Amino acid sequence: MRRPELVCPAGTLPALRAAVESGADAVYVGLRGATNARNFPGLNLTPRELAEGVRHAHAAGARVFLALNTYPGPEEWPEAEAAVDAAAEAGVDALIAADPGLLARARERHPDLALHLSVQGSATNRRAIGFYHERLGIRRVVLPRVLSLAQVRRLVERLPVEVEVFAFGSLCVMVEGRCMLSSYVTGESPNRCGVCSPAKAVRWEEGPEGRSVRLNGVLVERFGPGEPAGYPVLCKGRFRVGGHVYHAIEEPTSLNVLDILPELVRCGVAALKVEGRQRSPAYVAQVTRVLREALDACLADPEGYRPDPAWVAALDRVSEGSTHTLGALDRPWM
Amino acid sequence: MRLSLAPIPYFWPRERVEAFYGAAAGWPVDVVYLGEVVCGKRLELRLEDWIAIGERLAAAGKEVVLSTQALIEAESELARMERLCRNGRFAVEANDLGAVHVLAEAGVPFVVGPHVNVYNTATLALLAGLGARRWVPPVELPGRVLARVLAGRPGGLEVEVTAYGRLALAFSARCFTARADNVPKDACELRCRHDPEGRLMETQDGRALFVANGVQIQSAAPCNLAAELDAMREMGVDLLRVVPDATATAEAVALLAEAVSGRRDPADTARALAALRPGAGACNGYWHGRAGLDWREALPA
Numbered sequence A: 001m002r003r004p005e006l007v008c009p010a011g012t013l014p015a016l017r018a019a020v021e022s023g024a025d026a027v028y029v030g031l032r033g034a035t036n037a038r039n040f041p042g043l044n045l046t047p048r049e050l051a052e053g054v055r056h057a058h059a060a061g062a063r064v065f066l067a068l069n070t071y072p073g074p075e076e077w078p079e080a081e082a083a084v085d086a087a088a089e090a091g092v093d094a095l096i097a098a099d100p101g102l103l104a105r106a107r108e109r110h111p112d113l114a115l116h117l118s119v120q121g122s123a124t125n126r127r128a129i130g131f132y133h134e135r136l137g138i139r140r141v142v143l144p145r146v147l148s149l150a151q152v153r154r155l156v157e158r159l160p161v162e163v164e165v166f167a168f169g170s171l172c173v174m175v176e177g178r179c180m181l182s183s184y185v186t187g188e189s190p191n192r193c194g195v196c197s198p199a200k201a202v203r204w205e206e207g208p209e210g211r212s213v214r215l216n217g218v219l220v221e222r223f224g225p226g227e228p229a230g231y232p233v234l235c236k237g238r239f240r241v242g243g244h245v246y247h248a249i250e251e252p253t254s255l256n257v258l259d260i261l262p263e264l265v266r267c268g269v270a271a272l273k274v275e276g277r278q279r280s281p282a283y284v285a286q287v288t289r290v291l292r293e294a295l296d297a298c299l300a301d302p303e304g305y306r307p308d309p310a311w312v313a314a315l316d317r318v319s320e321g322s323t324h325t326l327g328a329l330d331r332p333w334m
Numbered sequence B: 001m002r003l004s005l006a007p008i009p010y011f012w013p014r015e016r017v018e019a020f021y022g023a024a025a026g027w028p029v030d031v032v033y034l035g036e037v038v039c040g041k042r043l044e045l046r047l048e049d050w051i052a053i054g055e056r057l058a059a060a061g062k063e064v065v066l067s068t069q070a071l072i073e074a075e076s077e078l079a080r081m082e083r084l085c086r087n088g089r090f091a092v093e094a095n096d097l098g099a100v101h102v103l104a105e106a107g108v109p110f111v112v113g114p115h116v117n118v119y120n121t122a123t124l125a126l127l128a129g130l131g132a133r134r135w136v137p138p139v140e141l142p143g144r145v146l147a148r149v150l151a152g153r154p155g156g157l158e159v160e161v162t163a164y165g166r167l168a169l170a171f172s173a174r175c176f177t178a179r180a181d182n183v184p185k186d187a188c189e190l191r192c193r194h195d196p197e198g199r200l201m202e203t204q205d206g207r208a209l210f211v212a213n214g215v216q217i218q219s220a221a222p223c224n225l226a227a228e229l230d231a232m233r234e235m236g237v238d239l240l241r242v243v244p245d246a247t248a249t250a251e252a253v254a255l256l257a258e259a260v261s262g263r264r265d266p267a268d269t270a271r272a273l274a275a276l277r278p279g280a281g282a283c284n285g286y287w288h289g290r291a292g293l294d295w296r297e298a299l300p301a
Helices: A013-021 A047-059 A077-090 A098-110 A126-136 A150-159 A181-187 A258-266 A281-300 A309-319 B014-024 B047-059 B075-085 B096-105 B121-128 B143-151 B177-180 B225-236 B249-258 B264-276
Strands: A005-009 A024-029 A063-068 A094-097 A115-117 A141-142 A162-170 A172-180 A202-207 A211-216 A218-223 A239-241 A245-247 A254-256 A270-272 B004-005 B031-034 B064-067 B089-092 B111-113 B132-135 B157-174 B199-202 B208-213 B216-224 B239-242
Touching: A005 A013, A005 A162, A005 A281, A013 A024, A013 A047, A013 A281, A024 A047, A024 A258, A047 A063, A047 A077, A047 B031, A047 B096, A063 A270, A077 A094, A077 A098, A098 A115, A098 A126, A098 B121, A115 A126, A126 A150, A141 A211, A141 A258, A141 B121, A150 A162, A150 A258, A162 A258, A162 A281, A172 A181, A181 B157, A202 A218, A239 B208, A254 B199, A258 A281, A258 A309, A258 B075, A270 A281, A281 A309, B004 B111, B004 B249, B014 B031, B014 B047, B031 B047, B047 B075, B047 B089, B075 B089, B075 B096, B075 B225, B089 B096, B121 B143, B143 B157, B157 B225, B157 B249, B177 B199, B177 B208, B216 B264, B225 B249, B225 B264, B239 B249
Parallel strands: A005 A024, A005 A270, A024 A063, A063 A094, A094 A115, A115 A141, A141 A162, A162 A270, B004 B031, B004 B239, B031 B064, B064 B089, B089 B111, B111 B132, B132 B157, B157 B239
Antiparallel strands: A162 A254, A172 B157, A202 A211, A211 A218, A239 A245, A239 B199, B157 B216, B199 B208, B208 B216
């Protein structure tokens, strides 16, 4: 049985250290600037911090991937190219990118730099992944969260590249790389700006109907008294369709694959990814520790593996809506 | 400048599709894109049926292009996409890089559809080298960014901008129409066939925001770029694309055709287009580098 790599997020050096200490096999980070999909204020590393992070992780036997997963326009292009060079110079173990032109440039300038296709690459079938492999030389694909477990298994069987899947964290309902809900309402999207439903567009209001939250003036959610109020991403808001008000796209919830860990390991995925470069070092440490423990238990005895209720509770406590789902991995979710 | 008709985004019965294209044969559009782009379960028309419709349009002088599905997951969808790419009769619009890969292998020139992520000249040049001869930019690309990308445009590549109609904003594995009816996707009974223009999603304070169209989310407001005609012409846009709806596609095409030929003022055309769907609003924010749903009124003529 292949031992999947546990890939954890780090928005800062303390988070990177926390991930490594808590059992991550690899850590993915971003460079400060508009070149990656967690472009939040106060997050991401400078080139010098990146080099330090790489040294620290390598000394502990962990790998470091640099995510450069926006689609740079002509104005951002020089910064994106510089980030590719910074990644190579810092000695990262792989570059995670989505833009075909940028991947081509990375391959040309740094032929020894391993390339991973970001989830933002939106490659959901073996022909699309084949494009990135044959034309651009990617060695690993991070699969969008739209595939069923059976589809993941078939891709692992048929693809000449490694397959990485999301294991825990916020759930994108839409196929990544092709969702413009955020830019339609706020002007900023994951593809162009590395953000979804940006904090600067959020406005909370207290009123007779309860607590309302708007994104750039558009009402996303209204919370009744005592109702837990989550962050207003558009796909987790309540809208009126055909006279009913409900979570028309998805409820606030997080992805959690603990229930099907043996199936994922058995189908041969190369890596399990934790979402959340915007999260605190404490969060990263806690989630990494739980997943490390679960994965080790699963690898030691896949037949006897059962998700420990303590793991599930620990992860639910840090989940959106304090609940979890298998998402598209489980067909009835669709 | 020429006009094109995007694929019908909704699931219409065969008779309605055929009647629509029977009428479109007489409209002042130059290019017609055909096919099911949204959902692999909508199999009312097979490839042969689309080709037959294409033949009638071609006989009426239209350039016909077959469009591939945007989000392809299942092997059955992949097989249909590959067959469409190798149809041997009409050009193909690739709506994911899987289709680009198949078309490049087959050595068939193609159109890069709006669901492929091209945001810079390097990617555009890469795709042009693989056989792209026309590019429909992502709808969120601002006009000034488009102008900069086009400054380095590969030779011979045409550009087509979505100028009127609801915008495709997102795709999912989940079906939002089935969800609205509280049925599983695997037992959806193709309920989207009862929504000729999808289902409106309003905010809780009554603003029409999105439209659920099966696994796709659209903008509720139609995009309307008629007032930007001169700017588009200046930066070298070759075609304007109209996204069909069940309300007023013929009228929208007629208005844009008048504007393109210089018989109608662009700002006046924008206002006339906005009047086609009273109460639906209009949007042009993406073009101006703002939130997509914003509407910047054209200056009076």
